[in-house]
Amino acid sequence: MSAVTVIYALMFYAATVMLVAGLAYKIAVYARTPQPLKIPTTPAPTTKAGVAWRMTKEVTVFASLFKSSKWTWLFGWMFHAALLLVLLRHLRYFTEPVWTWVALLQPFGKYAAFAMLAGLLGLWARRIVVDRVRYISSPSDHLMLLLLVMIGASGAAMKFIDSAHTDIVSLKAFILGLMRFDWQPLPTDPVLMIHLGLVIVLMIIFPISKLLHVPGVFFSPTRVMVDNPREKRYVRGWTASAQPASGESAK
Amino acid sequence: MADFETPKLQEYPIIPHLKRGVMEHSSPFVAKPDHQASVGFPGELVDNWEAKAVEKLGDIARNNKAFKVFLDSCVKCGACTDKCHYYLGTTDPKNMPVARQDLLRKVYRRYYTFSGKYFPWLVGAEDMTQEVLDDWYSYFHQCSQCRRCSVFCPYGIDTAEISMAAREIMDTVGKGQKYCNEIIGKLHKIGNNLGLPEPALADTLEGLEEDVKDETGVDVRYPLDVKGADVLVITPSADFFAEPHIDGLIGYGKVFHQAGISWTLSSYASEAANFSMFIGSPDNLRKVAMRIRDAALDLGVKRIVVGECGHAWRVAYSFWNTLIGPFDFLDKNYPVPQHIIEVTHGLMQRGALKIDKSANDDRRITFHDSCNVARASRMGNFPGGQFVLPREVIKGVANHYFDMAPETIHENTFCCGGGGGLLTDDLMELRVKGAMPRMQALKRVVEENDVNFLAAICAICKSQFTKTLPYYDFPMDMIGSVHQLVSDAIVLGAKD
Ligand code: HEM
Ligand code: HEM
Ligand code: SF4
Ligand code: SF4
Ligand code: SF4
Numbered sequence: 043m044s045a046v047t048v049i050y051a052l053m054f055y056a057a058t059v060m061l062v063a064g065l066a067y068k069i070a071v072y073a074r075t076p077q078p079l080k081i082p083t084t085p086a087p088t089t090k091a092g093v094a095w096r097m098t099k100e101v102t103v104f105a106s107l108f109k110s111s112k113w114t115w116l117f118g119w120m121f122h123a124a125l126l127l128v129l130l131r132h133l134r135y136f137t138e139p140v141w142t143w144v145a146l147l148q149p150f151g152k153y154a155a156f157a158m159l160a161g162l163l164g165l166w167a168r169r170i171v172v173d174r175v176r177y178i179s180s181p182s183d184h185l186m187l188l189l190l191v192m193i194g195a196s197g198a199a200m201k202f203i204d205s206a207h208t209d210i211v212s213l214k215a216f217i218l219g220l221m222r223f224d225w226q227p228l229p230t231d232p233v234l235m236i237h238l239g240l241v242i243v244l245m246i247i248f249p250i251s252k253l254l255h256v257p258g259v260f261f262s263p264t265r266v267m268v269d270n271p272r273e274k275r276y277v278r279g280w281t282a283s284a285q286p287a288s289g290e291s292a293k
Numbered sequence: 294m295a296d297f298e299t300p301k302l303q304e305y306p307i308i309p310h311l312k313r314g315v316m317e318h319s320s321p322f323v324a325k326p327d328h329q330a331s332v333g334f335p336g337e338l339v340d341n342w343e344a345k346a347v348e349k350l351g352d353i354a355r356n357n358k359a360f361k362v363f364l365d366s367c368v369k370c371g372a373c374t375d376k377c378h379y380y381l382g383t384t385d386p387k388n389m390p391v392a393r394q395d396l397l398r399k400v401y402r403r404y405y406t407f408s409g410k411y412f413p414w415l416v417g418a419e420d421m422t423q424e425v426l427d428d429w430y431s432y433f434h435q436c437s438q439c440r441r442c443s444v445f446c447p448y449g450i451d452t453a454e455i456s457m458a459a460r461e462i463m464d465t466v467g468k469g470q471k472y473c474n475e476i477i478g479k480l481h482k483i484g485n486n487l488g489l490p491e492p493a494l495a496d497t498l499e500g501l502e503e504d505v506k507d508e509t510g511v512d513v514r515y516p517l518d519v520k521g522a523d524v525l526v527i528t529p530s531a532d533f534f535a536e537p538h539i540d541g542l543i544g545y546g547k548v549f550h551q552a553g554i555s556w557t558l559s560s561y562a563s564e565a566a567n568f569s570m571f572i573g574s575p576d577n578l579r580k581v582a583m584r585i586r587d588a589a590l591d592l593g594v595k596r597i598v599v600g601e602c603g604h605a606w607r608v609a610y611s612f613w614n615t616l617i618g619p620f621d622f623l624d625k626n627y628p629v630p631q632h633i634i635e636v637t638h639g640l641m642q643r644g645a646l647k648i649d650k651s652a653n654d655d656r657r658i659t660f661h662d663s664c665n666v667a668r669a670s671r672m673g674n675f676p677g678g679q680f681v682l683p684r685e686v687i688k689g690v691a692n693h694y695f696d697m698a699p700e701t702i703h704e705n706t707f708c709c710g711g712g713g714g715l716l717t718d719d720l721m722e723l724r725v726k727g728a729m730p731r732m733q734a735l736k737r738v739v740e741e742n743d744v745n746f747l748a749a750i751c752a753i754c755k756s757q758f759t760k761t762l763p764y765y766d767f768p769m770d771m772i773g774s775v776h777q778l779v780s781d782a783i784v785l786g787a788k789d
Contacts, residue, residue, distance in 0.1 A: 068365075077358035078575070080611045083443045083451065083668055085676035085704060092676075100447065110372040110445035118370065168371070173311055175371035177386045178395065180417035182408070183369050250407045255448060258366030263359045264449035269671055271611045272628050279356055280575050281615045 047216070047228040050238060054220055057245040064249025065257065072261040076279030086269035093268055100265060113168060121161025121190075127154040128197070135210075135217045155198040162191050186251065189240060196237040206233040297722040299764045300382055300729040302736050308375045309384040316385035320431040322719050324469035331478025332569075332577055335467035342466040343421045347404050349462045350397070354405065360458050363450045364401050367391060373442040373450070378707045379435050382726035387432045390442035390452040396428050397459050426468065433459040434470060435723055438571060438713035439664035444704050456713070457573030464572055472717035473568050477577055484584060485530035485564035491518075494560050497533050505543060511785040513550045515542070515558070518592065522557035524549070525589050527565045527609070527630070528600025529752035538755050541601050541774025545633055547783045548776070551647070552640050556598075562588035565605035566752065570612075571714035579616050582608065586617040595624040598631050601774055603663035603712065603751030606632060610670040632672050634750060637779055638682045641689045647784040653691035656746040658778070659738050660684060660696070661731065661758075662706035663751035677703070683750055683775055690782035695742040701734035709749075711757030721760075728761040735767065747772045 087093045099105040104122075108115045131151050133144045166187045169175050199206040208231040219226035228234075247253070260266065326336025339345060354361045369391060375381065379388040386392050395417070402409030402418035409418030419425060438453035463469065479488040489497075498515040505513045516522065532542040549556045562584040569577035589597055597620075599609045609630045614620065620629040628635070640646050660683060672678040680703045688694050701707050710727030738744040747762075749755055749772060758772040 072358065072362055075354075075358040075361050076356060078356070079615055081359060081451065081454070081669070083440060083449050083704075084671055084679065088671075088674075088676060104447055106445060106449065107370070107372055107447040110376065111370075114370055114372055165370075169369075172371065174308075174374040174386070174389060175369070177311060178369050178371060178374065178389065178391050180369075180415065182416045185415070252366070252368045254365040255368050258362050259448050261358065261362045262366065262449045263362070264443050264451050269676060271614050272630075275614045275618050277615055 043225060044227060044230070046230050046235070047225065050228050050235075050242075051216075051220055051225055053242050054238075057242045061245040061248050068249055068254060069257050072257060076282075077263045077267070078279040078281045080267055080269075080271040080276050081263050082267040082269045083264040084269055086267065088269050088273075090268055093266055097260070097266060101259065114165070117161045117164030117168065119161075120157050121165060124154045124158035124161060127151075128158060128194075135214050136221065138214075138218060151201065155194060155201065159191065159194045159198065162187055162194065166191070182251065186253075189244060193237060193240045193244065196233050196240065199233050200231075200237065206231070208234040297725070299725055302729070302733050302765060306381075306730065306733055309381065311386040311389075312384045313386055316379075316383045316388065316435060316723065317428075317431060319435060319720065319723050320427075321434050321715070321717055322471040323430075324471045324474040328471055328474040328478055329464075329467065329469050331481060332464070332469070332474050332572075332574065334464045334469055334474070338467045342426075346426070346462050346466045347400065347421050349465045350401060350458075351405055353458045353461065354401065357454075357458070359451065359454045363394070363448075363454060364398050366448045367394065367398070367450055368447075370447065373446050373452075376442050376445045377436075377452075378439070378441070378710060378730045379437075379723065379727045382710070382729035383435075383723070385435075387428070388435055390446075390450075393432055393436055393452050394450070394455045396425070396432055397455055400425060426463070429459050429463060430468060433463070434715065434720070435727075436713060437664075437708045437710065437715055437727065439708035440668040441664065441705070441708065444668060453713070457570065459573075460571065460714075461573035464574065470572070470714065472719070473572050473714040477568050477572070477581065480564055480568070480581055480584075481577075484559075484561050486566055486568065487530045487534075489530060489533060489563065491560035494533065494558075494563060498558070501539070501543065501546075505546070509785050511550070513543075513546050513785070515546050516556065517558050518560050519555075519557035520592050522555045522592060522594055524554055524556035524596045524598050525562075525585075525592055525594040526556055526558055526598050526600060526633070527562060527585055527605075528558070528633075529565045529602040529605055530563055531752040531756060532600055533563075535752075535756060536759070537770070537773045537777060538601075538752055540777035540780060542776075544774065544776030544778075544780030544783070545600060547780050547785060548633075548637050548640065548646065551783060551785065552645050557592060557594070559588040559592060561591070565599055565602045565609065567605065567608040568714060570604060570608055578608075578612070582613060582616045585613070590622065596627045596631060597623065597629055598633055598636055600633050601750040601752065601776060603665035603753060605752075606750075607665040607669040632682075634682050634686055634775065635672050637776070638673075638686050638689075641686065648690050648782045649784050650690060650692050650782055652782045653778055654693070656691060656778070657693040657695065657742060657744045658687055658691055658746045658748055659694070659735070659742075659744045660687060660702075660775075661709065661747055661749045661754060662702050663749060663754050664706055664708045664712065666750060667704055667706045680704075683748075686775060687748055687778060690778050695738050695744055697734040697738050701730065707731040707734065709751070709754040709757040710761065712751075712753050716753050716757055724757060725761050725764045728757065728765070732761070732765040732767070736765070739767070745771060746778075748775050748778060749773075750775050 209229040215226040216228040373390040399419040436456040443451035476486045531538045672682045707730040
């Protein structure tokens with residue numbers, strides 16, 4: 043067992059723990075924090091099914107973003123849709139036998155890698171060129187894009203540049219080994235090292251960065267609350283304490 | 294008129310380039326110790342205020358989901374940056390919604406996030422300092438809490454929530470805004486924002502009855518503190534004396550008169566507006582609202598109806614049931630509370646009002662969707678009723694109606710520029726500049742459709758437009774109430 047294998051194996055375990063525990067903690071905090079008042083941004087659905095539909099549109103086609111900025115929507119949606127496809131394709135490294143639907147997705151890899159990179163570069167260009175977006179950007183906002191571009195570029199390099207190819211079969215053995223606590227050697231091609239190293243960084247920063255928009259979107263009260271304050275009395279947090287008793291004047 | 298330039302209205306709306314610091318000088322008068330005391334806050338900046346402010350910030354984050362989720366979730370995508378009327382009107386980058394949030398977020402990150410604690414330069418985290426406080430005081434009083442940014446943000450991040458929290462934190466450490474806190478203090482003491490005591494109110498209403506009698510020959514009543522009336526009307530106190538608001542109040546009275554509904558106003562709860570929302574103060578919010586429950590119980594009414602007021606309607610529609618419900622002592626056949634537009638609309642649908650539309654024939658009307666009605670409440674029983682009902686009422690009493698451009702109405706409406714506790718003379722420059730996007734849309738319909746009447750259903754909008762219309766070369770009496778239109782078209786005593 044080479045030192046590289048041991049180091050990467052340990053880093054993957056650590057990163058997985060941080061990602062899962064960090065996200066679980068954040069989700070628990072969001073779920074537990076009370077929302078004292080009804081604040082859906084109206085017009086809002088008056089039923090739970092309506093809210094489910096509203097959220098489906100937000101998460102799948104970024105409906106609000108579409109309304110506000112066509113360029114950001116175009117690049118942003120392209121990036122996210124491609125990212126989803128890429129991640130689903132990656133499931134082939136984690137499953138044995140590979141699920142049929144994952145196998146069926148494999149031919150689309152080419153497009154996904156380039157769409158993802160194009161989307162990211164478009165978003166980055168906007169961040170640099172548009173004075174308003176440049177003003178609100180911190181170093182971390184640029185670095186996040188850099189990180190994703192580098193992950194995408196190193197992945198694409200492995201796929202499309204002959205000299206950067208890696209031994210997929212051994213890599214898969216390594217990953218399945220990690221999952222079964224039966225370590226196998228990791229191929230040490232430099233591009234793969236970079237790809238995996240950056241993925242580990244991404245996993246670690248996920249729960250402590252703006253990537254919290256992923257759980258956040260499902261907890262945003264202005265989007266997920268039902269518009270029915272008159273029909274159904276709502277109390278939480280401080281509004282649930284010290285209620286006036288019915289029929290009694292608190293004068 | 295003043296020492297600032299009124300923005301020029303362009304042919305088409307443009308997104309301006311940013312100019313740093315141009316509104317840094319704009320901040321409202323600071324509350325005096327007795328104003329602060331009247332709303333339960335320290336009179337001046339407390340010792341060790343930095344730590345206390347940070348502590349309060351953490352406290353809100355633990356007790357308010359929206360605040361917490363909004364602070365964590367923003368990806369700096371920039372979609373909101375050109376959506377705020379104050380940015381469009383002033384070009385100051387700190388008036389971009391996300392930049393406004395960041396004034397607070399940078400402190401949250403510094404003290405409450407891993408990255409901000411250990412790598413502040415990376416995520417733009419900053420300590421709580423005097424400069425930060427000054428920026429807060431200035432720019433959190435350049436937000437009318439209109440929620441326009443929230444409509445366009447992919448996560449619905451509502452800068453209004455951040456502004457409310459920031460103002461609460463500032464109040465807690467002793468730096469309050471004079472305008473809001475003085476008004477809330479008056480309300481606690483007397484029952485309305487203007488400080489009108491019961492005799493003055495009774496006098497005004499009596500005068501109103503005489504005026505209407507002179508004009509129409511009919512005895513329309515404007516009752517006060519009548520026990521056993523069916524309907525308690527809660528309306529902004531501006532309706533009692535300010536122009537053009539009072540014509541709306543006259544209209545409500547005529548509607549009830551024609552429909553034969555017994556109603557009353559209350560001297561104890563003589564204010565619909567609840568400014569406590571602007572300063573994000575739970576205690577004051579509930580205390581102000583509680584007057585209404587008490588008045589309703591005291592007078593033994595069956596229904597509560599709210600007059601034309603944007604913020605008031607948000608608090609009433611969205612918060613009353615939570616704050617002062619349950620309303621099981623009221624008639625279950627009516628929504629609680631009900632908007633006066635809903636009442637009039639319902640009566641018109643049933644043909645209970647006789648209307649002569651030609652009375653409004655000299656008017657070519659457009660409608661300003663008040664932002665707090667549009668984006669924080671509803672009317673009727675379907676989403677978007679808040680856009681449909683007022684327009685149907687207007688079209689039901691007048692022949693010439695024209696909407697402004699679609700990107701400036703309904704949920705996209707631009708705030709009048711004076712909401713959220715900014716309707717004070719010490720913020721005149723901000724108010725005029727913030728009105729620019731609305732004025733631009735108005736100019737289009739004035740030029741294309743000869744519009745000469747801007748109807749609104751919010752007391753603040755009406756006052757704000759009265760002041761700002763002249764800056765843009767529109768006549769100030771262009772602004773009026775929806776119920777002023779109803780009032781003029783209703784045919785009294787002619788029910789068949
Ligand atoms: C439920 C799933 C997700 C939803 C609904 C979502 C939604 C969004 C939206 C609406 C934006 C703003 C527009 C844009 O810049 O693209 C955004 C930005 C972003 N998202 Fe996501 N996202 C999701 C998952 C992810 C994941 C898994 C990642 C990364 C691994 C990610 C990374 C980013 C980044 C880096 C940005 C900022 C782009 C920039 O700098 O302009 N998102 N997301
Ligand atoms: C444990 C995690 C991961 C492993 C083991 C892994 C491994 C690989 C390998 C071996 C390739 C080359 C595929 C080929 O030669 O056919 C690749 C491609 C790629 N990877 Fe990853 N990767 C991981 C996570 C990620 C993540 C989180 C992202 C995105 C944020 C990503 C983005 C890409 C892209 C865009 C490509 C090129 C297109 C494609 O083949 O789908 N990878 N990855
Ligand atoms: S709530 Fe309104 S005023 Fe405040 S930042 Fe958002 S758009 Fe601007
Ligand atoms: S639109 Fe929302 S996520 Fe995007 S920058 Fe503005 S507040 Fe942040
Ligand atoms: S005054 Fe009217 S338009 Fe302005 S913030 Fe209030 S409701 Fe909105």
